[in-house]
Amino acid sequence: MDRFKQTFSSKKWLAIALATLALGIALSLVSTAFLTFSNIQSVLVQASVTAIMAVGMTFIILTGGIDISMGAILFFTSSLFAKIMVETGSYSMAFTAAIGCACLLGAVNGLLVVRFKIIPLITTLATYTMYRGMAIHLTGAQNIPVPREMGFLGNGKLMGIPVPILLLAIVFVLGLYLLNKTRFGLYVKAIGNSEQSARETNLPVNWVTILVYVIGGLTTGIAALILLARVGGLQSGIGIGIEFTVIAAVVLGGTKLSGGSGTIVGSVIGAVFLVLIDNGLNLLNASPYIYDIVKGVVLLAAVIIDKVSFERQAKHLLEQKALRIKSTSGVA
Amino acid sequence: MDSVYKAEGGSKAKLRNSLGALKTYPSVPIIVSLIIAFSSFSPYFLTAGNAESILAANSVVMIAAIGMTLVFLTGGIDLSISTVISASAVVAGTVMASTGSIALGSAAAVGVGLGFGLLNGFLIGYCGLTPFITTMGTQLIARGLAFVISQGIAVKGTPYALLDFGFYTLWGIPGVMLICIAILIVSIVGLSQTTWGRELMLFGSSRDSARYTGINTKKIELSVYMISGVLAGIAGMISIANLGNAIPGVGDTLLLIIIGGVVLGGTSMNGGEGSITRTILGVGILAILTNGLNLMGIPFYDQLIIQGILIFVGNGLAMKLSSNKR
Numbered sequence: 001m002d003r004f005k006q007t008f009s010s011k012k013w014l015a016i017a018l019a020t021l022a023l024g025i026a027l028s029l030v031s032t033a034f035l036t037f038s039n040i041q042s043v044l045v046q047a048s049v050t051a052i053m054a055v056g057m058t059f060i061i062l063t064g065g066i067d068i069s070m071g072a073i074l075f076f077t078s079s080l081f082a083k084i085m086v087e088t089g090s091y092s093m094a095f096t097a098a099i100g101c102a103c104l105l106g107a108v109n110g111l112l113v114v115r116f117k118i119i120p121l122i123t124t125l126a127t128y129t130m131y132r133g134m135a136i137h138l139t140g141a142q143n144i145p146v147p148r149e150m151g152f153l154g155n156g157k158l159m160g161i162p163v164p165i166l167l168l169a170i171v172f173v174l175g176l177y178l179l180n181k182t183r184f185g186l187y188v189k190a191i192g193n194s195e196q197s198a199r200e201t202n203l204p205v206n207w208v209t210i211l212v213y214v215i216g217g218l219t220t221g222i223a224a225l226i227l228l229a230r231v232g233g234l235q236s237g238i239g240i241g242i243e244f245t246v247i248a249a250v251v252l253g254g255t256k257l258s259g260g261s262g263t264i265v266g267s268v269i270g271a272v273f274l275v276l277i278d279n280g281l282n283l284l285n286a287s288p289y290i291y292d293i294v295k296g297v298v299l300l301a302a303v304i305i306d307k308v309s310f311e312r313q314a315k316h317l318l319e320q321k322a323l324r325i326k327s328t329s330g331v332a
Numbered sequence: 333m334d335s336v337y338k339a340e341g342g343s344k345a346k347l348r349n350s351l352g353a354l355k356t357y358p359s360v361p362i363i364v365s366l367i368i369a370f371s372s373f374s375p376y377f378l379t380a381g382n383a384e385s386i387l388a389a390n391s392v393v394m395i396a397a398i399g400m401t402l403v404f405l406t407g408g409i410d411l412s413i414s415t416v417i418s419a420s421a422v423v424a425g426t427v428m429a430s431t432g433s434i435a436l437g438s439a440a441a442v443g444v445g446l447g448f449g450l451l452n453g454f455l456i457g458y459c460g461l462t463p464f465i466t467t468m469g470t471q472l473i474a475r476g477l478a479f480v481i482s483q484g485i486a487v488k489g490t491p492y493a494l495l496d497f498g499f500y501t502l503w504g505i506p507g508v509m510l511i512c513i514a515i516l517i518v519s520i521v522g523l524s525q526t527t528w529g530r531e532l533m534l535f536g537s538s539r540d541s542a543r544y545t546g547i548n549t550k551k552i553e554l555s556v557y558m559i560s561g562v563l564a565g566i567a568g569m570i571s572i573a574n575l576g577n578a579i580p581g582v583g584d585t586l587l588l589i590i591i592g593g594v595v596l597g598g599t600s601m602n603g604g605e606g607s608i609t610r611t612i613l614g615v616g617i618l619a620i621l622t623n624g625l626n627l628m629g630i631p632f633y634d635q636l637i638i639q640g641i642l643i644f645v646g647n648g649l650a651m652k653l654s655s656n657k658r
Contacts, residue, residue: 118648118651125643132633134633134637292472
């Protein structure tokens with residue numbers, strides 16, 4: 001039992017995984033429409049956009065940073081893609097420009113954070129405003145449809161698997177590899193634990209920080225193309241507030257906002273969990289306005305549970321330590 | 333010889349003093365140059381009517397920004413301010429539509445704000461949760477509440493007396509701004525002249541030393557989020573007076589302007605550094621900028637770019653100057 005507790009506490013993402021499973025079981029009991037292959041598939045497709053972004057956001061939050069501008073990057077990337085498609089009709093050019101630009105905007109965030117040392121929240125708040133303005137400047141606030149073939153990216157299937165899910169799988173695996181198997185991943189966590197000591201041990205803090213925001217931009221770019229394909233065209237409301245959903249997914253997945261500890265698995269499951277709530281409320285025919293309330297309550301409940309379990313653990317550790325001290329002093 | 337030396341020292345000290353003032357209020361030169369620039373571009377900029385419209389249009393943001401400043405001073409953040417404005421506006425609108433009483437409506441607005449403030453303050457102060465996530469949760473709840481109650485459409489049936497108040501002016505100052513000024517004075521005095529204010533500042537600059545001094549830090553945090561909630565409630569009420577209806581999405585777009593104004597004024601998000609006066613200047617810059625650029629016919633998306641750059645530069649300047657001061 002103790003061992004079970006230990007694995008449970010060391011793998012925080014298990015909590016959200018169990019919660020997702022429980023919610024899934026509950027929904028399948030309530031509605032027969034839930035546990036169908038097509039519904040599960042549509043949940044995953046819906047979750048793919050935020051889940052892909054959550055992978056990038058996890059890297060950023062692990063360093064102790066945050067990126068509020070993700071929604072604006074998403075909007076700018078979609079605008080650029082749609083604009084280039086309309087003007088030139090060249091897919092290769094539009095894809096390269098969109099993904100390149102998403103990375104570039106991420107790099108700007110990273111550079112500003114590193115160079116001016118203003119806290120990331122403010123920095124990305126400022127760039128959020130800028131990027132959004134730039135995007136509307138680019139298109140003149142028009143709604144631009146994208147070519148029909150583009151829909152492949154959003155609704156198409158490759159080997160029987162929907163393309164968004166495939167893309168999510170690729171991003172997920174790459175993210176896992178980068179975070180757990182490379183030196184870069186180690187540095188990311190080290191910076192999040194203590195930037196000061198990371199600097200003192202001569203880790204390339206600045207480069208890692210910039211790169212982390214580039215990863216955030218890249219994942220947002222990929223998500224933008226999927227979203228654009230699914231919506232069918234550029235609309236002015238795209239991406240507003242999505243960064244908060246992404247942050248919620250990351251936090252639900254057990255990643256600490258202060259940095260240093262967290263997993264990509266948790267973030268992706270967190271994103272799925274949030275979509276599952278939507279899906280469930282939809283199956284229950286709830287008013288769409290209640291969705292926000294439910295999500296807010298769930299988010300608060302999650303942080304409260306996390307806090308309580310953390311305190312219990314700390315208390316347990318302290319008691320053990322006290323016992324050990326008692327026993328050693330008894331021998332002496 | 334002696335007197336010359338003294339005179340030199342005097343002028344140097346004067347220079348140092350004025351530099352010190354610049355360090356505390358780095359937004360003053362920005363405001364002055366903005367006013368000069370805009371008045372040379374547009375003859376309508378420096379008119380009483382325009383000043384009146386700037387004041388009336390920014391009272392909601394200003395009141396909310398006071399609450400946000402107090403929260404920032406403790407090293408926290410309140411993301412729920414924006415949607416609490418919407419929720420309290422909608423609740424007040426609904427109450428007024430059915431009873432026709434402005435007093436009851438105001439009480440409802442303040443009550444909703446107080447409720448959310450208490451929730452935030454309890455979770456952050458007493459349960460020790462992170463402000464960002466906690467207020468993100470309450471932000472969602474408040475937005476949901478606003479839309480559930482209003483069913484997503486503007487709540488009509490605002491009493492005429494309240495609509496009239498929206499147009500009321502005293503010596504050229506809009507009535508809604510008078511309320512804002514009263515709150516400003518109370519908060520400035522409260523922050524600088526009371527024990528509570530000094531405890532708050534100490535808490536913001538160093539939590540541990542505040543705790544060791546025996547300050548009830550939980551109470552301080554609770555009080556700050558409570559005030560910010562109540563101010564959001566008042567702001568919601570004023571938004572009805574300004575817009576004529578209670579609109580469920582009224583606060584959503586304000587969050588970034590509120591935070592931007594506070595940050596631009598030079599209040600640090602890390603706590604302990606900043607003041608209400610700075611926030612007045614910061615919100616003032618954004619207000620003057622929006623108004624001036626509108627008069628010049630600059631489209632709103634280009635204004636967003638300028639705002640973003642200015643928020644960044646303004647905060648960077650303030651942080652750099654205040655770090656030199658130490």
